[in-house]
Each structure stands twice: as structure tokens, then as C-alpha cells.
Amino acid sequence: MKRKISRGGRARKATTPLQASAPTAEYAGFAVISAQLTGQEKLDPHLVSRCYKALCKVDAGFEDRFRQLEQAAQDFARPLVTHWGDFAATYPEASEVAMAIISAWYLGYTGGPRSDCTEDDAQFVAYENALMYRSTIDATVIPSYARGKTNYWAEPPATIGQD
Numbered sequence: 360m361k362r363k364i365s366r367g368g369r370a371r372k373a374t375t376p377l378q379a380s381a382p383t384a385e386y387a388g389f390a391v392i393s394a395q396l397t398g399q400e401k402l403d404p405h406l407v408s409r410c411y412k413a414l415c416k417v418d419a420g421f422e423d424r425f426r427q428l429e430q431a432a433q434d435f436a437r438p439l440v441t442h443w444g445d446f447a448a449t450y451p452e453a454s455e456v457a458m459a460i461i462s463a464w465y466l467g468y469t470g471g472p473r474s475d476c477t478e479d480d481a482q483f484v485a486y487e488n489a490l491m492y493r494s495t496i497d498a499t500v501i502p503s504y505a506r507g508k509t510n511y512w513a514e515p516p517a518t519i520g521q522d
Contacts, residue, residue, distance in 0.1 A: 371473075372391070382423070384405070384410070385462055386407045386411050388429055389407060389410070389425065389427075390402055390404070390407045392425075392429060392432060392460065393407065393410070393464060394426060394438075395432060395438065395439045395461055395494065396439050396440060396457055396464075397440065397461060397464050397465070398440040399464075399493075400494045402464075403488060405426055406479070406484065406485050406488055409484050409485070410460070410463050410464060410469075410484045410485075413463060413469040413470075413482035413484050414459060414460065414463055414469050414482075416469075416482050417469045417470040417480055417482055418459070421456070421459075424452075424453075424456045425456060426452055427452065427456070427467075428450075428453040428456045428460075429459055430452035431449075431450040432444075432446075432453070433448065435436075435449065437505050439475045451455060462485075463484050464489070464490045465489060465490045465491045466489060466491060467484050467485045467486055467488070467489030468481050468482060468483050468484055469482045469484060470482050470483065484519070486501075487501055487503075493515070
């Protein structure tokens with residue numbers, strides 16, 4: 360496994376979401392529900408705890424509402440990701456919490472970012488590991504820095520005619 364050098368000069372193991380260890384017991388239930396809602400088998404345990412904490416920070420009643428979601432998911436006894444419509448119709452309050460979780464995982468943040476003021480309630484969860492990028496990773500790269508010369512995007516890629 361590759362090693363990365365931290366700012367303190369000590370080597371540490373580089374991990375990816377698929378190499379990450381299991382979440383701590385404190386967040387195990389959240390990891391299970393998150394996996395059921397997103398259809399992702401393995402979620403980075405650091406992001407699991409970060410996502411949970413961010414949701415709690417935005418919504419003071421999140422812990423209690425999450426426990427209700429856990430119970431509803433257990434009572435529903437069918438995969439949430441493939442039976443979402445039935446679950447949402449049967450448990451509308453729990454589905455609101457579920458949508459907040461799904462949104463946090465896919466967008467990479469919780470709350471509502473606002474561009475018209477200097478403060479908002481948005482809480483950062485992840486950028487590169489936001490799930491929204493996974494569905495198109497074979498065709499697009501995660502946006503960050505320019506990937507070519509000026510105006511590189513103006514011409515279609517050479518492979519577009521062959522796709």
C-alpha cells in the first residue's frame with residue numbers, strides 16, 4: 360500500500376473508500392442505513408462519522424429522527440434503495456430523514472449553502488468522495504482544476520465519434 364507523508368513528516372497509510380476499515384460502533388447503524396439508502400456496499404468510515412455529525416449539526420433533532428428511520432427501515436423489511444416509493448408512502452416522516460441522508464452522501468454537504476450572504480448552515484461532508492460523481496466516473500472526471508489548455512472544452516473529445 361502506498362504511503363503518504365503527513366504535514367508532521369510521519370508516513371501514514373493512504374486509503375480509499377474501498378480500503379477503509381469498518382465504521383466505529385457509534386456510527387455502525389448510520390453506516391448500515393446509509394448503505395441501504397444509497398445502494399453503496401462500502402462507505403468510508405471517516406465519511407460516515409463526518410456525515411452523521413454534519414446532519415446532527417444542521418438538525419438538532421436528527422438523532423431522534425434517525426432512530427425513527429432505523430425502526431421504520433427494520434419494520435419495512437425490504438431493500439430501501441429498490442423499494443423507495445413504497446417506503447416513502449408508508450413512512451413519510453422517516454422518508455424526509457432518509458432524503459436528508461441521501462442528499463448529504465450525493466451532494467457532499469448538508470444544510471443550505473447560500474451565495475447571497477456570508478453565513479449559512481451548510482456543513483461540508485466530502486468533495487471528491489461525494490456519490491454524485493460515481494455514476495458517471497467512467498465518462499467524466501471529478502471537476503477540480505482545468506484538465507487542458509485554455510478552452511480545451513470547446514472541441515469534442517476525439518473519442519466522441521467512436522462512442
